[in-house]
Amino acid sequence: MKYTPTVGEILQAKGVSRRGFLKYCATTASLLALPPSMIPRIAEAIENARRPSVIWLSFQECTGCTESLTRSASPTVEGLIFDAISLDYHHTLQAAAGEQAEAARHAAMEENDGNYLVLVDGSIPMGNPGYSTIAGISNYDMLMDTVKGAAAVVAIGSCAAFGGLPGANPNPTGAVAVQDLVKDKPVINVPGCPPIPMVMTAVLTQFLTFGKIPDLDKHGRPLAFFGNTIHDRCYRRPFYEQGKFAESFDDEGAKAGWCLYKLGCKGPTTYNACATVKWNSGTSFPIESGHPCLGCSEPRFWDKGGFYQPLSTGHFGSGATVAGAAAAGVALGVVAAAAGRRRQNKFTKEA
Amino acid sequence: MSQGDEIPVQVEAMHGNVRPILNEVMHALDKLLEAGITTTIDLASLPFAPGELDELEATFGKGELSAKLDALGTSRIRETTYPGVWWIEHRNAHDEVVGRYLEVTRLPDILSSQDADIMAGRARLGEQFE
Numbered sequence: 001m002k003y004t005p006t007v008g009e010i011l012q013a014k015g016v017s018r019r020g021f022l023k024y025c026a027t028t029a030s031l032l033a034l035p036p037s038m039i040p041r042i043a044e045a046i047e048n049a050r051r052p053s054v055i056w057l058s059f060q061e062c063t064g065c066t067e068s069l070t071r072s073a074s075p076t077v078e079g080l081i082f083d084a085i086s087l088d089y090h091h092t093l094q095a096a097a098g099e100q101a102e103a104a105r106h107a108a109m110e111e112n113d114g115n116y117l118v119l120v121d122g123s124i125p126m127g128n129p130g131y132s133t134i135a136g137i138s139n140y141d142m143l144m145d146t147v148k149g150a151a152a153v154v155a156i157g158s159c160a161a162f163g164g165l166p167g168a169n170p171n172p173t174g175a176v177a178v179q180d181l182v183k184d185k186p187v188i189n190v191p192g193c194p195p196i197p198m199v200m201t202a203v204l205t206q207f208l209t210f211g212k213i214p215d216l217d218k219h220g221r222p223l224a225f226f227g228n229t230i231h232d233r234c235y236r237r238p239f240y241e242q243g244k245f246a247e248s249f250d251d252e253g254a255k256a257g258w259c260l261y262k263l264g265c266k267g268p269t270t271y272n273a274c275a276t277v278k279w280n281s282g283t284s285f286p287i288e289s290g291h292p293c294l295g296c297s298e299p300r301f302w303d304k305g306g307f308y309q310p311l312s313t314g315h316f317g318s319g320a321t322v323a324g325a326a327a328a329g330v331a332l333g334v335v336a337a338a339a340g341r342r343r344q345n346k347f348t349k350e351a
Numbered sequence: 352m353s354q355g356d357e358i359p360v361q362v363e364a365m366h367g368n369v370r371p372i373l374n375e376v377m378h379a380l381d382k383l384l385e386a387g388i389t390t391t392i393d394l395a396s397l398p399f400a401p402g403e404l405d406e407l408e409a410t411f412g413k414g415e416l417s418a419k420l421d422a423l424g425t426s427r428i429r430e431t432t433y434p435g436v437w438w439i440e441h442r443n444a445h446d447e448v449v450g451r452y453l454e455v456t457r458l459p460d461i462l463s464s465q466d467a468d469i470m471a472g473r474a475r476l477g478e479q480f481e
Binding site for chain 2: 033
């Protein structure tokens, strides 16, 4: 069996100083929503972690998830993570094609049996295997064959996590999610259309650092990123509490940055980290740009009424859900901060 | 075509996050003085409204000491006008902010020379002169 270097050895070979490494660990703790007191533990774990093999399968998808990850404009930290994994198979990124590519997948599976990670983007068509094939292999057969020796499976994007656009009504290909098929391996869902790149890399880092899957919610999403609603962490929430709403995209309320609830914002029922992690290197997120949240990280979000219908008139949730969300947090971030601290405390105690 | 900053959007001022952080820092200073306990506040985890982070930075201001670290991009470590309170900003190689912290301590750890680096430096020196 070939020697697998530790991440510490890889970083050392790249000339990364201890100070640089500590900086990397501090950023990682921040990514994982862990308290800064965990930085020494993270440093020790990452230093000694072995470079894991990753096989990335793309099925019924638009490549938006890969674009999100590879176009994220913060290559240093995320780049280090990808230096620290061995991406052994990825249709879009690998140079090999056809039989050579499939041979690479099988070689990675054999060499790392029981220890490799499988990342999947796209849903799996069950209506007719011919709807989507790779090297003449149906998506279903490739998925089930590849996950056999995997340590865990990460469903990247809403298509892999929940069926996504291919699974939207009338679902012509009979698209299903990874978790509908894989029952004997841990499945981590990282939904979003696309998911936030830092969330994708943070999930990989967490596995790399602690060798276990993160705490998940009822939809299989990591609680560190999907534990609060967009509304919980939205900087416009005080306007919601004050009853100040934009009524159209060009009225005085919109110009003043008031709450977008009446313009169809799905923030109150959508769990994701956009409001804090943000997009485009932390520049902003849709609500900050004046557009309501579409709820893209929630199951079946395509089929839950119009994007511009307020929640109270759409099918996203009942009025009681929204009223409950409003009552739960009177001041900006109070509930969210408390929940975050609870999670941090829990993690610190477990560590 | 208009530039983004030419669009006449006036965001109504809100100051929901600055005051709680000032309170937290005040308590952290008490802990530092009484028990030597250091505190780090990860500013990336807080939902700041536009302008609030600038307001927070301006409130703390610039103190007597600042340092620049060049490791995986630039980091700026600056003591604020409140001794013992440090504003730390990590940037990547593309000069984008990847982490921002308030550290309440006598000296941030990252400023100290690290044993691993000292040993590597000692070895280099040895190769050159021994």
